[in-house]
Amino acid sequence: MEYTKKQQTNFKITALKKQKPSFLKIIHPPKKENNLFYPLAHKSWDEVEHNALITQLYSGKLTMGENVLKFEKQFANYFGSKFSVMVNSGSSANLLIVAALTLLKKYNFKEGDEVLVPALGWSTSYSPFSQYGIKLRFLDINKSSLNIDQEIIEKAITQNTRAILAINILGNPVDFRKIKKVCKRHDLILIEDNCESLGAKFESKHTGTFGVASSHSFYFSHHLQTIEGGMISTDDKDIYEFCKSLRSHGWTRELESDDYSKNTYTSKFENAFKFVLPGYNLRPNELNGVLGQCQLKKFSKFLEGRRKNANFFKNLFSKSSFCQIQDSNRESSWYGFSIILSGNLKNKREYVITELTKQGIETRPIVSGNFLKNPVEKYYKYSVFGDLKNIKDVDENGFFVGNSHKDLKPQISRLFDILDQLNKTIN
Numbered sequence: 001m002e003y004t005k006k007q008q009t010n011f012k013i014t015a016l017k018k019q020k021p022s023f024l025k026i027i028h029p030p031k032k033e034n035n036l037f038y039p040l041a042h043k044s045w046d047e048v049e050h051n052a053l054i055t056q057l058y059s060g061k062l063t064m065g066e067n068v069l070k071f072e073k074q075f076a077n078y079f080g081s082k083f084s085v086m087v088n089s090g091s092s093a094n095l096l097i098v099a100a101l102t103l104l105k106k107y108n109f110k111e112g113d114e115v116l117v118p119a120l121g122w123s124t125s126y127s128p129f130s131q132y133g134i135k136l137r138f139l140d141i142n143k144s145s146l147n148i149d150q151e152i153i154e155k156a157i158t159q160n161t162r163a164i165l166a167i168n169i170l171g172n173p174v175d176f177r178k179i180k181k182v183c184k185r186h187d188l189i190l191i192e193d194n195c196e197s198l199g200a201k202f203e204s205k206h207t208g209t210f211g212v213a214s215s216h217s218f219y220f221s222h223h224l225q226t227i228e229g230g231m232i233s234t235d236d237k238d239i240y241e242f243c244k245s246l247r248s249h250g251w252t253r254e255l256e257s258d259d260y261s262k263n264t265y266t267s268k269f270e271n272a273f274k275f276v277l278p279g280y281n282l283r284p285n286e287l288n289g290v291l292g293q294c295q296l297k298k299f300s301k302f303l304e305g306r307r308k309n310a311n312f313f314k315n316l317f318s319k320s321s322f323c324q325i326q327d328s329n330r331e332s333s334w335y336g337f338s339i340i341l342s343g344n345l346k347n348k349r350e351y352v353i354t355e356l357t358k359q360g361i362e363t364r365p366i367v368s369g370n371f372l373k374n375p376v377e378k379y380y381k382y383s384v385f386g387d388l389k390n391i392k393d394v395d396e397n398g399f400f401v402g403n404s405h406k407d408l409k410p411q412i413s414r415l416f417d418i419l420d421q422l423n424k425t426i427n
């Protein structure tokens with residue numbers, strides 16, 4: 001039997017009404033999030049996010065719309081860039097940045113050119129370059145900051161180098177004063193991957209505002225959580241417009257400027273489906289936009305919590321005889337805590353991790369260790385500058401534990417005690 005549209009709508013409304021009580025039950029989150037004593041990440045939502053989600057769900061407006069736009073504007077204001085474009089992940093933000101830079105003629109960034117990158121980074125920090133024919137040139141990191149080794153950048157430049165990718169690792173800002181000078185001297189484009197470092201500052205300015213474009217991630221463990229989500233920040237209107245078009249199939253619909261042949265056709269009908277760039281569909285949805293707004297209101301509190309934990313961690317661990325921690329004398333936003341084993345624990349990582357796991361402490365490699373040890377490298381065109389000796393230790397002796405807005409003093413203390421004990425007893 002065929003139903004009319006009106007009948008179908010009525011069925012949906014009735015179904016929603018029936019479901020309402022069970023939906024409402026989840027407004028009160030479970031008391032215990034997970035059974036681990038010290039997990040890598042904590043959920044930062046409460047009833048504010050749960051209610052906002054349900055309200056948005058009931059509105060029926062779920063595909064990208066006014067809430068994504070609102071969040072973009074609030075984000076740009078808060079972190080101090082002219083424009084923001086929200087996408088469905090930090091990886092997508094990286095992809096669109098590289099796409100925009102290679103498609104915009106004025107950047108003259110083209111196939112065969114080279115970008116300098118640190119060997120410590122995420123797969124999707126690198127892959128977009130490879131996908132657009134840009135060669136990667138891997139550099140070692142600084143052993144204490146874990147960021148790209150600034151002292152070797154200038155020596156690593158070749159005649160094909162056109163750009164530098166600065167990745168602010170685990171919340172720790174790169175020294176942008178130095179890196180910008182190098183970029184200026186050699187006419188290089190500075191791109192920032194800020195996916196791990198929202199809220200960090202270098203000389204009173206937020207990271208993510210130093211490159212021509214920067215990426216941010218709002219995945220679960222990150223400083224803002226929108227389920228999945230990412231953002232591009234830029235002060236360049238052309239990058240902004242290109243990213244908006246590339247995010248949505250390469251069409252012109254969301255563009256503000258007429259420069260991109262939006263009005264070539266006089267008919268509104270034709271302009272609504274006019275494709276100008278080789279785009280993707282990487283759009284977030286309204287639920288992500290609503291969550292972003294709720295979370296941004298709490299951001300300063302989140303950061304305060306992370307920094308309190310970080311101070312406690314630094315005080316406890318900086319004088320230890322069994323590890324080295326990340327040195328951040330800048331305003332880090334402390335994504336997590338890296339530990340590089342030394343003393344009696346050097347080369348005993350497997351054993352240490354097993355003991356920590358038994359005690360409910362979750363660990364993971366520092367970002368991805370030496371990225372070039374990942375089999376994906378065979379798909380990249382790349383070269384390496386120097387011997388990457390600093391990253392070797394991070395790769396072989398390093399691991400990472402989480403940080404959060406929550407008070408983690410008991411967790412950090414227990415971690416310290418276990419490591420201290422292992423260091424004293426291991427042979």
Ligand SMILES: Cc1ncc(COP(=O)(O)O)c(C=O)c1O
Pocket residue numbers: 089090091092094121122124125167193195196216217218219229230
């Ligand atoms: C440095 C870096 N860049 C990019 C990403 C990708 O972000 P997403 O998981 O939102 O795609 C991550 C993920 O954590 C990251 O650590």
